[in-house]
Amino acid sequence: MARFLRPILLIAGVLALWELAAQSGLWNRLLFPSLVRIGGEFVALVSGAEGLMQAWVSLYRALGGFALAAAVGVALGMLMGRSAFVAGLLDPLFSGTYAVPKLALFPIFIFVFGIGSLSKVALIFLECLYPIVIMTYHGARDVNRVLLWSAQNMGASRAQILRRIVVPASAPFIFAGFRVALPVAMIVVVITEMISSADGLGYLVIYTLSSLRTDRMLAVVLAISLLGLALDQALVFLRNRLVYWEKLDAYYV
Amino acid sequence: MGSVPIFHRIARLALLAALLAAWQIASIGGLPSYLLSPLQIAQEFFAALGSQELYVHAGASLLRSLPGFLIGSALGIALGLAAGVSRRLDETLSPAIFLTFPVPKIVMLPLFMLWFGIGDLSKILIIALACFYPTFINAYYGARATRTILVWSALNMGAGRWRIFRRVVVPSALPQIFAGLRVALALSFIVMFATEMINSRSGLGHLIQAAESSLRFDLMYVSLLTIAILGYLGDYLLRAARGRVLRWQDS
Numbered sequence: 021m022a023r024f025l026r027p028i029l030l031i032a033g034v035l036a037l038w039e040l041a042a043q044s045g046l047w048n049r050l051l052f053p054s055l056v057r058i059g060g061e062f063v064a065l066v067s068g069a070e071g072l073m074q075a076w077v078s079l080y081r082a083l084g085g086f087a088l089a090a091a092v093g094v095a096l097g098m099l100m101g102r103s104a105f106v107a108g109l110l111d112p113l114f115s116g117t118y119a120v121p122k123l124a125l126f127p128i129f130i131f132v133f134g135i136g137s138l139s140k141v142a143l144i145f146l147e148c149l150y151p152i153v154i155m156t157y158h159g160a161r162d163v164n165r166v167l168l169w170s171a172q173n174m175g176a177s178r179a180q181i182l183r184r185i186v187v188p189a190s191a192p193f194i195f196a197g198f199r200v201a202l203p204v205a206m207i208v209v210v211i212t213e214m215i216s217s218a219d220g221l222g223y224l225v226i227y228t229l230s231s232l233r234t235d236r237m238l239a240v241v242l243a244i245s246l247l248g249l250a251l252d253q254a255l256v257f258l259r260n261r262l263v264y265w266e267k268l269d270a271y272y273v
Numbered sequence: 274m275g276s277v278p279i280f281h282r283i284a285r286l287a288l289l290a291a292l293l294a295a296w297q298i299a300s301i302g303g304l305p306s307y308l309l310s311p312l313q314i315a316q317e318f319f320a321a322l323g324s325q326e327l328y329v330h331a332g333a334s335l336l337r338s339l340p341g342f343l344i345g346s347a348l349g350i351a352l353g354l355a356a357g358v359s360r361r362l363d364e365t366l367s368p369a370i371f372l373t374f375p376v377p378k379i380v381m382l383p384l385f386m387l388w389f390g391i392g393d394l395s396k397i398l399i400i401a402l403a404c405f406y407p408t409f410i411n412a413y414y415g416a417r418a419t420r421t422i423l424v425w426s427a428l429n430m431g432a433g434r435w436r437i438f439r440r441v442v443v444p445s446a447l448p449q450i451f452a453g454l455r456v457a458l459a460l461s462f463i464v465m466f467a468t469e470m471i472n473s474r475s476g477l478g479h480l481i482q483a484a485e486s487s488l489r490f491d492l493m494y495v496s497l498l499t500i501a502i503l504g505y506l507g508d509y510l511l512r513a514a515r516g517r518v519l520r521w522q523d524s
Contacts, residue, residue: 026361027368051387108281109288119455119508120501121462124477126470127485127493131307207377211467214379215482222380226471229383237383245376252375 053235061239071224075243078220081137082209082251085144086202092145093152093201094194100153101160102186114153122146126212140212147208148201155200159193160186192266195259202255206248221247307490317491318498331499333475337393338465341400346457348401349408350450356409357416358442370409378403379467386472396468403464404457411453415446451515458511462504477503 035055042052065071100107126143133139163186171181213222221244228237293311300310309317321327356363381402385395419442427437469478477496484492 026365030365030369104278105281105284108278109285112285116505117501119459119462120504121459121466123463123466123470124481124497124500127481128307128497130485131305203375203377206375207379207463210377211379211471214382215467215470225380225383229386234384234387241380241384244380245373248375248377249372 050232050234053238057235058238058242061233061236062242065236065239065243071243074219074221074224075247077137078209078213078222078244079247081140081213081220082144082205084137085141085208086148086205088141088145089148089152089201089205090198093149093197094156096149097153097156097194097197098160098182098186098190100157101163101190102182107157107161111157114150118150118154122150123208123211126215130216135216140209140217143212144205144208147204151200151204152194152197155193155197156190159190163189191263195255195263198255199252199259202251203248206244206251210244309490309494313491314494314498318495321492321495327495327499330475330477330480330496331503334465334469334477334500335503337396337468337476338400338461341397341465342404342458342461344397345401345404345461346408346454349405349453349457350412353409353412353453354416354438354443354446357413357419357446358438363413367413370406374406374410378406379464382468382471391472396465396473399468400461400464403460407456407460408450408453411449411456412446415449415453416442418449419445447519451511451519455508455511458507459504462500462507466500 038052039055041047042049042054066075096110100110122143125146126139129139129142133142167185167189168181171185176184209220210222210225213220214226217223221240224240225237225244228234228240297310297312300308300313304310352362352366356366378399382395382399385399389395389398423441423445424437427441432440465476466478469476470482473479477500481493481496481500484490484496
């Protein structure tokens with residue numbers, strides 16, 4: 021019993037401290053809006069058409085960039101994993117620019133792709149590409165050789181080996197890459213919307229802040245957090261459905 | 274990495290050279306003004322190296338990202354290791370941390386700006402928050418993956434709890450800790466850049482934003498190249514440190 025109670029106590033304690041700070045009157049109400057008001061704003065946000073519209077805009081940018089990166093990244097990673105030549109060509113490119121913040125390209129992307137959704141989707145694509153390519157590459161490279169030899173011995177064609185052995189054997193790695201990339205997509209969509217945008221949840225955060233409605237701002241922050249959490253959980257659900265033969269370690273890969 | 278066939282090395286260099294050459298040749302035909310040719314970028318970059326402005330902004334950026342990275346990862350490693358070895362702490366702390374892990378931490382920036390002002394403190398703290406998560410999670414799993422047989426042997430030889438922690442758990446978690454540090458370092462640069470683009474009067478993120486709004490494309494590429502070099506250099510240093518600390522382990 022105590023096992024399940026303790027984490028709840030921690031979270032409840034933090035929330036209680038917050039409410040205490042809000043009610044104490046020591047700080048301005050702008051700094052610590054009461055939880056009741058944040059909750060009220062949150063309900064208003066998710067029940068109104070306006071709030072859902074903004075969430076949809078952010079979601080569609082994040083998922084669009086992520087889906088593109090997933091398609092291109094898995095293909096590239098597979099190629100790199102199964103061909104030493106392609107790996108020798110592309111691996112230095114990816115590991116050399118891995119630590120470079122791709123966000124710095126955003127101003128240039130704005131000029132190339134315009135200030136609308138396209139520049140944001142392009143940046144999300146680029147940021148998500150790295151973890152997906154690297155993880156897929158590792159997965160496809162380290163396929164158990166005995167399996168490959170057996171399949172060859174039994175006369176499987178290259179296409180059959182790819183479909184029946186390499187893809188299933190790399191699937192846990194591919195999903196591990198997705199699991200890193202999806203929160204990255206959320207981070208980048210929020211950042212780019214905060215920097216330059218007229219819609220989306222990131223814009224809403226900046227807008228509510230500059231109109232000094234911190235209760236509303238925190239409701240938006242809550243919505244973004246829940247969205248990130250829900251996407252991650254959906255991915256875990258999908259993963260456990262598709263990669264049913266390998267258990268996911270407790271929380272995280 | 275050491276035994277790359279010579280043919281692959283040549284192909285790799287040829288690809289890079291071909292890309293740069295194609296870019297340069299395309300610029301002869303006339304690129305849009307926001308795309309500079311590689312030679313132009315190199316020229317502008319070396320010109321900027323001679324002026325003081327670049328160093329001031331790069332210094333301001335590093336003074337934000339490095340303290341944030343150090344604070345966040347020190348806390349992350351310490352708490353992660355502690356949660357990895359103490360069941361009580363694990364049960365209390367870990368659920369809250371794993372629950373908030375997929376939340377984009379940058380959304381807390383406006384709140385931090387209200388609490389800690391719009392100066393450097395709020396930026397350093399948000400960078401620390403972003404660096405905390407990957408280091409915590411990696412140190413946690415590193416500590417938990419310690420082979421029980423090693424712990425048993427140490428216990429058998431009469432080692433105390435603290436000694437086991439220091440001599441068995443920490444060394445076996447180190448590879449994983451370095452993996453976390455590498456992610457955290459990359460994140461610290463991203464978040465630093467983002468906070469400077471959103472609100473700042475100095476730093477490389479501010480420089481690129483100011484360059485964009487005054488259409489100084491040369492300056493845009495100079496700050497882009499600087500941040501790329503800094504990011505690469507940091508990662509290189511971290512990998513070198515990993516090589517020294519983990520000499521006993523073959524990658």
